[in-house]
Amino acid sequence: xxxxxxxxxxxYVLLSLAAFVSVFPFYWMVVGATNTSAEIIKGKTSLGSALxxxxxxxxxxxxxxxxxxxxxxxxxxxxxxxLLVSSLAGYGFEMFRSRLREKLFGxxxxxLSIPFAAMMVPLFVMFSQAKLxxxxxxxxLPTIASIFIIFYFRQATKAFPRELRDAAxxxxxxxxxxxxxxxxxxxxxxxxxxxxxxxxxxWNNYLWPLVVLQTAENKTITLILSGLTAAYTPDYxxxxxxxxxxxxxxxxxxxxxxRRFVEGMLGAVK
Amino acid sequence: xxxxxxxxxxLILLGLFMIYPIVWxxxxxxxxxxxxxxxxxxxxxxxxxxxxxxxxxxxxxTFTFFIFQVPIMIVLALLFAVALNDATLxxxxxxxTAIFLPCATSLIAYSTVFKSMFAIDGVVNQTLMELHLIxxxxxxxxxxxxxxVLIIMxxxxxxxxxxxxxxLAAMQNIDRSIYEAARIDGVPAWxxxxxxxxxxxxxxxxxxxxxxxxxxxxxFDEVYNFSAGSGGPSDSTLTLSLYIYNLxxxxxxxxxxxxTVSWVIVVLVGILSFLQxxxxxxxxxx
Numbered sequence: 001x002x003x004x005x006x007x008x009x010x011x012y013v014l015l016s017l018a019a020f021v022s023v024f025p026f027y028w029m030v031v032g033a034t035n036t037s038a039e040i041i042k043g044k045t046s047l048g049s050a051l052x053x054x055x056x057x058x059x060x061x062x063x064x065x066x067x068x069x070x071x072x073x074x075x076x077x078x079x080x081x082x083l084l085v086s087s088l089a090g091y092g093f094e095m096f097r098s099r100l101r102e103k104l105f106g107x108x109x110x111x112l113s114i115p116f117a118a119m120m121v122p123l124f125v126m127f128s129q130a131k132l133x134x135x136x137x138x139x140x141l142p143t144i145a146s147i148f149i150i151f152y153f154r155q156a157t158k159a160f161p162r163e164l165r166d167a168a169x170x171x172x173x174x175x176x177x178x179x180x181x182x183x184x185x186x187x188x189x190x191x192x193x194x195x196x197x198x199x200x201x202x203w204n205n206y207l208w209p210l211v212v213l214q215t216a217e218n219k220t221i222t223l224i225l226s227g228l229t230a231a232y233t234p235d236y237x238x239x240x241x242x243x244x245x246x247x248x249x250x251x252x253x254x255x256x257x258x259r260r261f262v263e264g265m266l267g268a269v270k
Numbered sequence: 271x272x273x274x275x276x277x278x279x280x281l282i283l284l285g286l287f288m289i290y291p292i293v294w295x296x297x298x299x300x301x302x303x304x305x306x307x308x309x310x311x312x313x314x315x316x317x318x319x320x321x322x323x324x325x326x327x328x329x330x331x332t333f334t335f336f337i338f339q340v341p342i343m344i345v346l347a348l349l350f351a352v353a354l355n356d357a358t359l360x361x362x363x364x365x366x367t368a369i370f371l372p373c374a375t376s377l378i379a380y381s382t383v384f385k386s387m388f389a390i391d392g393v394v395n396q397t398l399m400e401l402h403l404i405x406x407x408x409x410x411x412x413x414x415x416x417x418x419v420l421i422i423m424x425x426x427x428x429x430x431x432x433x434x435x436x437x438l439a440a441m442q443n444i445d446r447s448i449y450e451a452a453r454i455d456g457v458p459a460w461x462x463x464x465x466x467x468x469x470x471x472x473x474x475x476x477x478x479x480x481x482x483x484x485x486x487x488x489x490f491d492e493v494y495n496f497s498a499g500s501g502g503p504s505d506s507t508l509t510l511s512l513y514i515y516n517l518x519x520x521x522x523x524x525x526x527x528x529x530t531v532s533w534v535i536v537v538l539v540g541i542l543s544f545l546q547x548x549x550x551x552x553x554x555x556x
Binding site for chain 1: 272275284287354376491518
């Protein structure tokens with residue numbers, strides 16, 4: 001009994017340590033936003049009085065409204081299009097199986113292993129020939145058809161009750177109506193989980209926007225933060241203030257949809 | 271026909287923005303020249319790889335990150351998942367959320383936060399000195415060895431919870447009665463983990479290992495941000511992706527050669543994924 005209790009105790013200590021390490025940088029980020037850069041790199045862990053100074057510095061150096069608008073438009077449009085196109089494909093691959101489409105699906109999974117770096121140069125040349133460099137279109141277009149999300153939706157569709165589809169067919173619904181009125185509402189947990197994954201990926205996307213967005217007024221918050229950090233003597237107070245602002249949207253989505261997310265990963269169907 | 275209609279939009283987009291660029295980049299990797307003035311060079315680029323000290327450095331660094339980071343993270347994620355799968359554990363929801371929370375940050379945001387925490391007089395060095403674990407502050411950003419360690423710790427912080435959620439999800443699908451039966455038969459906890467949990471999680475472990483391998487071999491955002499784009503100190507954190515970026519957009523652009531370097535990543539991912547599949551299959555037969 002005592003051995004079991006000791007083991008249980010060790011588990012709690014280790015989990016608490018892991019939780020502390022996981023959460024501390026968030027605390028640090030918030031506290032840092034209230035301290036001066038000098039205090040931050042000296043390791044001050046208590047709240048300071050520089051919040052207003054940092055905020056003022058951030059809003060004078062960065063056209064925040066514009067930059068957050070850019071990030072928001074890109075993330076929302078890209079997420080909506082990705083969910084639509086990729087869930088259609090996942091549903092299509094699972095519901096209408098044919099030998100050719102199975103082969104095609106296997107081929108797509110192979111492509112998943114090809115890193116973005118291998119496509120980056122031709123993509124850049126393509127978009128510059130189409131005169132689309134420095135546009136949101138160029139940022140969004142290559143992200144819409146995501147093999148990972150197609151795969152994810154196909155896996156989740158395996159749990160979709162086929163009787164529902166058969167019943168809808170007997171009621172005279174067309175295929176697209178079944179998708180829209182039966183599949184979509186039933187799979188909302190899956191959509192919620194995919195929304196978190198895709199929104200975060202787009203909001204946080206870095207390398208491709210870095211390549212394709214060139215003027216300051218078109219940049220996203222991620223690019224701006226990285227630019228501020230690259231300074232010879234970075235002003236960490238200002239930067240951590242910006243980091244808090246940049247992290248808030250994903251944190252809010254995370255907490256709003258967290259339960260759905262875990263359900264979606266479990267392939268739960270309601 | 272309906273089947274094709276559902277997948278057509280995705281196929282058209284993938285064809286245009288993935289398959290076409292991939293084929294183009296494969297063709298490009300055999301081209302030599304500067305800017306857009308390219309001509310066929312045969313295996314000249316591959317030959318150049320073998321003589322390019324910076325490339326070999328980047329390859330070595332990328333491999334170091336992969337070898338250390340992926341196993342550490344997978345093992346940690348598995349252990350956390352096993353601990354949190356215990357229904358009698360208190361505060362499960364809290365622990366799970368806390369460990370998963372780092373995923374909600376952007377790669378740039380967290381690497382900036384880490385950079386400020388690991389400053390020479392920063393909070394991490396101070397804490398380590400107060401605990402008497404070190405006697406002098408560690409130059410996390412300035413020392414080639416510690417810069418690598420910092421990158422590995424940072425990536426592990428960001429992705430362990432993400433992998434843990436995959437394992438937790440898979441564990442909930444395992445039939446509890448199997449564990450009960452094993453427990454009643456007197457099978458100790460470590461043996462239940464080794465002979466029940468691990469084999470049943472094998473497909474998920476394989477999946478996450480392959481995904482993490484791809485991610486680590488493509489490592490870019492963190493090293494770019496930690497080193498302000500240089501891959502320093504003295505190229506010690508230069509990764510293949512960062513080198514490709516530099517070859518393409520920083521130095522005199524040589525699209526052909528940078529395409530060749532990107533295909534090195536493709537080949538590496540292919541070989542490593544294949545090896546991981548082999549290991550997973552071997553264990554099943556033995």
